[in-house]
Amino acid sequence: MIETLQQTMLDAIETELKKQVGRLAQARTQDFHEMLTYHMGWSGEGAGSQAAGKRVRPLLLLLSVASFGDKSDDIEKKIINWLHAVPASASVELIHNFSLVHDDIQDNSELRRGRKTAWVKWGAPMAINVGDALFVIANQSVLDLQTHYPHEMVVRAAEILGECCLQLTQGQFLDMSYEERADLTIQDYWPMVGGKTSALLAACTQIGALLGYAQNSQMEDFRLFGHHLGLAFQVQDDILGIWGDEALTGKSAASDLVEGKNSLPILFGLEKNQEFAKRWKRGSVQQTEVMEIASLLEKEGARAYAERISEDETKLALGHLERAQPRGEAAEALLGLANMLLKRKQ
Amino acid sequence: MIETLQQTMLDAIETELKKQVGRLAQARTQDFHEMLTYHMGWSGEGAGSQAAGKRVRPLLLLLSVASFGDKSDDIEKKIINWLHAVPASASVELIHNFSLVHDDIQDNSELRRGRKTAWVKWGAPMAINVGDALFVIANQSVLDLQTHYPHEMVVRAAEILGECCLQLTQGQFLDMSYEERADLTIQDYWPMVGGKTSALLAACTQIGALLGYAQNSQMEDFRLFGHHLGLAFQVQDDILGIWGDEALTGKSAASDLVEGKNSLPILFGLEKNQEFAKRWKRGSVQQTEVMEIASLLEKEGARAYAERISEDETKLALGHLERAQPRGEAAEALLGLANMLLKRKQ
Numbered sequence: 001m002i003e004t005l006q007q008t009m010l011d012a013i014e015t016e017l018k019k020q021v022g023r024l025a026q027a028r029t030q031d032f033h034e035m036l037t038y039h040m041g042w043s044g045e046g047a048g049s050q051a052a053g054k055r056v057r058p059l060l061l062l063l064s065v066a067s068f069g070d071k072s073d074d075i076e077k078k079i080i081n082w083l084h085a086v087p088a089s090a091s092v093e094l095i096h097n098f099s100l101v102h103d104d105i106q107d108n109s110e111l112r113r114g115r116k117t118a119w120v121k122w123g124a125p126m127a128i129n130v131g132d133a134l135f136v137i138a139n140q141s142v143l144d145l146q147t148h149y150p151h152e153m154v155v156r157a158a159e160i161l162g163e164c165c166l167q168l169t170q171g172q173f174l175d176m177s178y179e180e181r182a183d184l185t186i187q188d189y190w191p192m193v194g195g196k197t198s199a200l201l202a203a204c205t206q207i208g209a210l211l212g213y214a215q216n217s218q219m220e221d222f223r224l225f226g227h228h229l230g231l232a233f234q235v236q237d238d239i240l241g242i243w244g245d246e247a248l249t250g251k252s253a254a255s256d257l258v259e260g261k262n263s264l265p266i267l268f269g270l271e272k273n274q275e276f277a278k279r280w281k282r283g284s285v286q287q288t289e290v291m292e293i294a295s296l297l298e299k300e301g302a303r304a305y306a307e308r309i310s311e312d313e314t315k316l317a318l319g320h321l322e323r324a325q326p327r328g329e330a331a332e333a334l335l336g337l338a339n340m341l342l343k344r345k346q
Numbered sequence: 347m348i349e350t351l352q353q354t355m356l357d358a359i360e361t362e363l364k365k366q367v368g369r370l371a372q373a374r375t376q377d378f379h380e381m382l383t384y385h386m387g388w389s390g391e392g393a394g395s396q397a398a399g400k401r402v403r404p405l406l407l408l409l410s411v412a413s414f415g416d417k418s419d420d421i422e423k424k425i426i427n428w429l430h431a432v433p434a435s436a437s438v439e440l441i442h443n444f445s446l447v448h449d450d451i452q453d454n455s456e457l458r459r460g461r462k463t464a465w466v467k468w469g470a471p472m473a474i475n476v477g478d479a480l481f482v483i484a485n486q487s488v489l490d491l492q493t494h495y496p497h498e499m500v501v502r503a504a505e506i507l508g509e510c511c512l513q514l515t516q517g518q519f520l521d522m523s524y525e526e527r528a529d530l531t532i533q534d535y536w537p538m539v540g541g542k543t544s545a546l547l548a549a550c551t552q553i554g555a556l557l558g559y560a561q562n563s564q565m566e567d568f569r570l571f572g573h574h575l576g577l578a579f580q581v582q583d584d585i586l587g588i589w590g591d592e593a594l595t596g597k598s599a600a601s602d603l604v605e606g607k608n609s610l611p612i613l614f615g616l617e618k619n620q621e622f623a624k625r626w627k628r629g630s631v632q633q634t635e636v637m638e639i640a641s642l643l644e645k646e647g648a649r650a651y652a653e654r655i656s657e658d659e660t661k662l663a664l665g666h667l668e669r670a671q672p673r674g675e676a677a678e679a680l681l682g683l684a685n686m687l688l689k690r691k692q
Contacts, residue, residue, distance in 0.1 A: 028516075031519075032515075106475070125451070125522055126519070129448070133512070136511040136515055139504070140505070140508040151496070158489055162482060162489060172475050173475055
């Protein structure tokens with residue numbers, strides 16, 4: 001039953017995304033349209049669900065809406081409730097993808113979900129424009145809420161997205177400006193991941209509650225649920241980026257140690273200023289040293305620290321979710337999605 | 347009197363722009379904020395009104411609003427009428443500047459209004475993010491209309507901006523895709539400049555009419571006024587880009603012939619397929635050949651053709667403006683602004 005609701009939502013999300021991106025499917029801009037459909041995972045070499053990604057953000061938004069749904073067993077009512085919010089779910093996924101396209105240019109990343117990135121295929125100038133178009137369409141999508149919601153709520157949803165996008169650019173700025181700095185501490189970590197990861201997840205759950213006609217206090221709890229979920233997820237990702245099987249063996253994911261990423265365990269190690277910090281400041285890490293340095297960092301307490309933080313943030317997230325009293329199968333699915341994101345067993 | 351109204355508006359625009367961009371003036375993102383204030387012409391080397399540009403678009407929007415103002419001589423009423431629309435005027439100027447920052451990266455332009463461009467100063471990755479932030483703040487600004495307008499009108503204004511921005515990205519796509527093509531004709535010109543230049547001017551005048559509580563037919567006339575004004579302006583600019591004093595002498599503006607720009611006179615020459623077209627296809631033009639090739643293009647009729655088109659578009663623009671019956675000093679100022687843009691004597 002939960003599976004079915006999620007799948008129904010995922011289908012609706014994909015249909016809406018294709019419709020929204022279809023705004024560019026005009027006579028003279030077919031090739032432009034194809035650049036967007038390629039990035040979204042629908043066309044070109046390697047197209048398919050693997051290339052599209054998991055659509056976690058729109059799903060989080062729709063499940064949030066549905067968790068404020070009618071208590072009755074009237075399936076149709078429940079579906080209508082979240083169906084009306086589908087344009088907002090497309091909007092958050094498009095914002096996510098706009099930021100990925102620009103990120104890939106900024107980070108010089110050649111691969112995304114196993115496929116060539118947009119700038120590798122069409123050059124940076126075209127890819128900048130592809131990202132811009134995804135962002136424009138994201139802004140247009142959220143306005144389509146007006147079909148089923150009062151204009152005041154449409155403006156409120158657009159405001160939440162605007163604030164979230166501003167935080168995205170601030171997180172991106174911090175991330176880039178950290179590259180030249182050798183004096184970072186853990187205090188520098190939170191505003192960066194707050195912008196880069198948490199802001200959009202918080203917008204998803206907050207807008208979900210808004211569009212589910214939740215009360216203000218529930219909206220705030222949902223915002224904080226998304227915020228802490230984002231932080232817990234990012235820290236979890238940071239742990240896997242150093243001690244995950246793939247990072248250690250270098251088989252498919254590059255280690256954060258090799259990439260020199262300013263992740264939480266690394267900033268912890270720098271702040272400790274012991275053996276790891278000395279090695280880190282000597283210059284870039286080779287794949288052959290990864291096991292040894294990861295082990296050094298673990299001995300200095302970075303892994304335990306990050307795991308505790310991830311656990312704390314998870315508890316905060318789930319606490320806020322519980323307090324808002326989400327209902328029915330959507331609430332169960334929401335918990336399932338959070339656990340999936342955090343790679344926890346339920 | 348007209349001067350005073352325009353100057354009052356320009357002051358209000360600048361104050362609002364600084365307030366909106368000030369969203370980034372937070373503890374950790376001061377340097378980021380400065381990148382935006384530099385581009386806007388307020389800070390850094392060469393700051394000042396020359397660096398800021400003429401703010402034509404926001405002025406066009408506010409004059410449009412004011413031209414639907416009260417007929418009475420109550421100055422205060424008139425001012426209040428356009429003052430309420432100031433957040434929308436900031437929005438169009440920010441959209442313009444977002445597109446300039448990304449354009450400069452895409453075109454590899456090192457100078458903008460006589461100063462180093464953002465990517466030259468901070469690198470392309472940072473500059474992409476500067477453009478993104480300007481666009482985010484543009485989206486936030488328009489929502490601030492809700493202080494004085496019903497939410498339905500706010501959503502409508504945001505919709506008009508969304509459609510306009512989509513056209514901007516389409517025009518930008520066409521412009522970039524034309525670089526590799528040798529088979530362009532005049533037919534390829536209009537959708538490009540329609541997106542790159544006209545769409546935003548049309549949005550300014552249309553939103554101005556909307557926020558002036560104009561009737562639907564007046565709104566449509568104002569949209570078409572901006573649209574044709576944009577086309578006339580672009581063609582005029584194309585003419586000056588080849589036969590203007592600066593283009594011919596190379597003193598401060600590079601000739602469109604040297605830059606290989608797909609401007610209207612050049613596409614006319616290519617379509618003619620005579621001597622100019624032969625020379626054009628042989629490879630890039632040097633500054634020393636500019637006089638000769640400009641003269642060749644003029645002999646083949648390109649200049650007369652472009653001047654006729656510019657004149658036609660001007661007539662269309664002014665016809666639509668007249669039909670909407672704008673009123674008072676704002677209407678006069680609007681006509682003055684149009685003539686200034688088209689470098690015509692009144």
